[in-house]
Amino acid sequence: MQKYSILDLSPVPEGSTTADALQSTLDLARHAEALGYHRFWLAEHHNMPGIASAATSVVIGHVAASTSRIRLGAGGIMLPNHTPLMIAEQFGTLATLYPNRIDLGVGRAPGTDMQTARALRRNMDAGDNFPQDVVELINYFDDAALDATVQAIPGTGTRVPVWILGSSLYGAQLAAYLGLPYAFASHFAPAALEAAAETYRQTFQPSRFLDTPYFMMAAGVFAADTAEEAEFVKSSQLQAFANLRLGRPGKLPRPVRDVEAVVPAPYLASAREALSVSATGTPDTVRDELRALVDRYQPDEMIVTSMIHDPTARKHSFTLAAEALRNLCASPALA
Template identity: 65%
Template sequence: MQRYSYLDLAAVPEGSDAATALANTADLARKAEALGFHRYWLAEHHNMPGIASAATSIVIGHVAAATKTMRVGAGGVMLPNHAPLIVAEQFGTLATLYPGRIDLGLGRAPGTDMQTARALRRGLSGADTFPQDVVEIMGYFAEGAEAAPVQAVPGAGTEVPVWILGSSLYGAQLAAHLGLPYAFASHFAPALLEEASHIYRTRFQPSEHLAEPYFMMAMGVCAAETDAEAEFLRSSQVLSFARLRTGRPGKLPAPVHDLSEVPPEVMAGVEQAFACSAVGSRETVRRRIGELVERHRPDEVMVTGMMHDHAARLRSTEIAAEVLAELARPPVAAN
């Protein structure tokens, strides 16, 4: 592991609102920058009362304005929801405002339920054009793109780094084929992590964008002074995910000591989804992150964790940064 980064869903806690969630995101980003996190990504989700980052490019601008040096980007933009030119214009504008700091991670899923997906993609054919759309976006960012009959303004020549995101083998294959960095969503879908990383690394084709494979794995982290406190704080995310899985999405619940409202079969699915996580005291979290890094050998780790209490999340991030800094090797040249 060479670097460590942070993924924020801009969670909206019960009893709070989106304005507070977005203010907390900016505050956490400043903290993450001071703690040495290399990049800070926001994720696109729609029709979810507990997530305030649906307008992802706007929130990225909000975070970039609140920080000074840390890279900020999308983890990611769900490309089926958008025309490639619009994405290129948005991120070309961000890269013009904050040069050398903007990342664009692209995902193939809609990031929502199918009814909302239809609302987002109204008038589109529904055909899977993800590979072509990725290539089209990179073309808008390239040097000399201002000579094309259709161009992103701003955008041409910004060379915004494009990442492929995924939780299946499809993204690994595409990232390898295009010679792009690859980020795996193991923080909620770890089942294919090992196979996807192997495919990406063994099939990687060097490109003008990247000479060698660069693999990022995501993991959940919930750290506190004791194991018991961390498990208590984590209950908010467990409840939120369980309610989402049973068709009852809402704001991020307050933590509880009793998770009996979650049926055993649902809890089994939640625990499987969160298998790539580190929960506990500093010592417990260090041991678990160390195990995951040793097993999967990522070039970069991206941590995430939703907590109802903002101060607790700040403290968890501090502990995670201490651990990750100990485990990180000196970085190689990469964006």
């Protein structure tokens, strides 16, 4: 493994506001930079009371203005919600303001429910234009052709790195075909992780972007000074997953000591399965569980994430995780 990074969903905890959540995101990004994390990515979600990063490019710009080295980007932008030109202009502007620091991960899902997708003016026809949209987007970041009638300004010539994101084999196949880096959403959809990684690596076609495949996997991390405290802080995300499946999304719930008492058993089992690619516990346990994931899936990079109610506990969790991840990158067998 070469690098380690953070995916932040800008969670809005119960008892706080979106303004609080965005300030916590900024604080966490500064903290991540000091800890040596390579990237800090934000994700596009809509109509979700517990997530404050809907205007993803705006939040990225806010964070970029208050950091100096860490790479920033989208993990990701849900491209079917937008025209490629608009995204090229947004991220071209970011890359112009903050050179060599901006990444653009793109996904195929709407990042919301279908009613909200319609409100976003998303194209709702049955056709899948995602591959063509990705190619169009990449072309806007290239030098403009002499006969180009439409350009992304800013954007042209910025060569913003484009990643394909996915939770199934579709994204793996597309990333391999286009020769792009690939990130798998194993932090909430682990079922196809092994097959997607294998498909991507075996079918990868070298391109002007990459000579060899570059695979990033996502993992949850819930680290604390004691095992009991780690399970306590993790209970917020378990509740949030269950609430989403129960059709009652809301702000990130307060943690509880006995999560079995507040979440129906079938929904708790489903949430635990969704979060199964994760490391939970003391620093030693988190180190061992992260090492097991790296040994099994051999990612080039790991991006870690967690929805923890208390911002201070969240920063502490990422502090403990950083030491473990730093050691994994330094290990000759895994570098």
